[in-house]
Amino acid sequence: MKKNIWLDGLRSVARMGETAVVAAKAGIKYATEKPSNAKLMRETFESLGSTYIKLGQFIASTPSLFPREYVEEFQGCLDQTPSLPFSYVEEVLASEFAGRDLTEIFASIEEKPLASASIAQVHAAKLVSGEDVVIKVQKPGVETILYTDLNVLHWATKILEKAVPKVKFASLADIVEEIKTRMVREVDFIEEAKNLEDFREYLQLTNNQAATAPRVYHQYSTRRVLTMQRLYGVPLTDFEIVKQYSKDPSQVLITAMNTWFGSLMMCNSFHADLHAGNLMLLEDGRVGFIDFGIVGQLNPEVWSACIAFMDSLQKTDYQAMAENMLKMGATSKQIDTQVLAQDIERLFSGVLMADPQELLASKPSDLNDIMMDMVAVGERHGIRFPRDFALLFKQMLYFDRFMRVLAPYTDIYADQRLQMQMDPSLLLKH
Template sequence: MKKNILFDGLRSVARVGETAVIAARAGIKYATQKPSNAKLMRETFESLGSTYIKLGQFIASTPSLFPREYVEEFQGCLDQTPSLPFSYVQQVLASEFAGRDLNQIFASIETTPLASASIAQVHAAKLVSGEDVVLKIQKPGVETILYTDLNVLHWATKLLEKAVPKVKFASLADIVEEIKMRMVREVDFIEEARNLDDFIQYLNVTNNQAATAPKVYHQYSTRRVLTMQRLYGVPLTDFDLVRKVAKDPSQVLITAMNTWFGSLMMCNSFHADLHAGNLMLLEDGRVGFIDFGIVGQLKPEVWTACIGFMDALQRTNYTRMAESMLQMGMTSQHIDVAVLAGDLERLFSGVLLADPQQILTTNPSDLNDIMMDMVAVGERHGIRFPRDFALLFKQMLYFDRFMRVLAPYTDIYADQRLQMVQTVEQHQSLKH
């Protein structure tokens, strides 16, 4: 134990030194090459690794808190990183299951990862009992580096606020606390396991047999290793394959949307990262929800207003969209609904004509452009949105684009199969 504490302490000191060196290089680059502030920050964050990559993604997905140029620049802050050798993975497994014989748990573990991100690596495996599973394994040193980086960031923001009292974001320290809360949750796989359990319980309570999520093997899971059932299928973004496999692609999306919409009200948190491979059409026809590392939380009244907004967008009722914005946001000034409606019409008239498949597959950053424009419209009218609103709205735009590609002649918000708006009382009674 003392050895681990000493090792973590040395690692923290080394990390502070590494951060200082990279920051110094960035200063030299700024002095000699004069890149834009946003570009220099993105490149520096990518050099600093996992914590700062996650911070960059937070900036990219939170247009309500950061300047547009930074939000746009950080769209390129990807979380895919080179995989670590399997020997590192074995070290983590040996440490997390100390005192237990791994051969009595796993019959086999594939040495080549299915995926590798800044925080974790995913490997396919088979339990001794015969079940196919995936192991989400935290990379060595991630947690120590995370806490060291967050402490440095907290110290730096406090210093900046004292040095520049009128800094644009007066709540910088609060933002860092928000980031810290999110990231600490993301490196605690027990938290992710709870999110999965919560979602599966919701499916059971509602007798939803058309969707599923991976079962967690808690006896083989820790804060740094998550052992889950392996689901087999194709990602919903593989449009051609989905069309071949599914008899009715629109029903697949209706199922996914109904399931997700219900979870917004009935689960403790909602899945906030349903893109690419995180939403699957399984071999048995069910919709599979995977990777619950990034979640959001929203008050029921904000969700109801957001549904009204999307319904009004579908029907191009800009006055109702403006009214919904006022319900989901916060403002301290009088709002002229007609002027706000006019601004929204100018914003969304072009969005509705855009090619949805190109937005989803070629240039998904367009979704963030839409969000940033909407946030800018809100700010001009003194409207401040809840922090998790960007996560929610981006997810709903993804669903809108999925439907326009897979079922272009379906009016999703008028479809009788779509059960989005149920009373808060019904949801709350089921939740409790």
């Protein structure tokens, strides 16, 4: 125990030194090359690793809190990192399953990882009982680095708030606390296992046999190791490959979207990072959802208001859009919805010209611009959107990219097969 405490302390000191070196290099680069502040910050965050990468992703998905140039720059904040030697993975497994012989659990573990991100590395394996699984193994020292970084950030924000009392983001310390809460959850794989089980229960409750998620092997999982059923499939980003497994690629996308939209209403949390690496078409034709490390939580009423907002957008009913924008966000003051409606009309008439349906055919970057403009309009009226609203919109951008591959000539949102809101009677059963 003392050895672990000593090691953690040593790692903390080393981490602070590493942070100081990277910050010094960033200062030199700023003095000599004069890059934009946003670009320099993104590059510095990527150099600093896991905590700062996650912080960058938080900035990218929270346009209501950060300046536009930073939100746009951090859209490209990369989470893929070089893989660690297999010996490190063995070290974590031996520590987590102390007292148990690994050869009695795993018949084999592939040394080359399937994926490597800032917090964890994923390896294919086979259980002694014969099942093919994947093992998500947390990288050594991640928690120590996380807490060290967050303490440094907390200390820095306190100094900044004292030095600049009128700083625009007066609740910086609160923001760091919010990031800490979310990131601590992300390094606890027991939480991720709960998210997976919740999603699987939802599929069972709704008798959804067209989609699936990996089964968790709880007896071989801990806070730092997650052992799951291995799903075999292909990503939804290659039309020709998808067509080998499905006669109608657009139906694959409809299934994925219907399943996800239903989870917004019926699960305790929703998958908030459903990019091409986390959504696949299985060999048996089902859609597979994987990696539930990043999730959001959305009040069903907020999603209902989002649906109504999109419906009123298609009808160009700006008054209804204003009323639903109020339901989507939160405000502590009286709002004049007529004035808000006029502001929304100015925004969308400028962006969409004559046809509001063009919104759904916009490029992801255009949609992102529209969202930030919409958030800005809301904020001018004192409306604050929940943070998970941004996660929700980010996922809509991911779906937009899938549409361009799987249904380039179809207006998916006008497709009768798409069900963006779950049957309320099913909610009562949950």
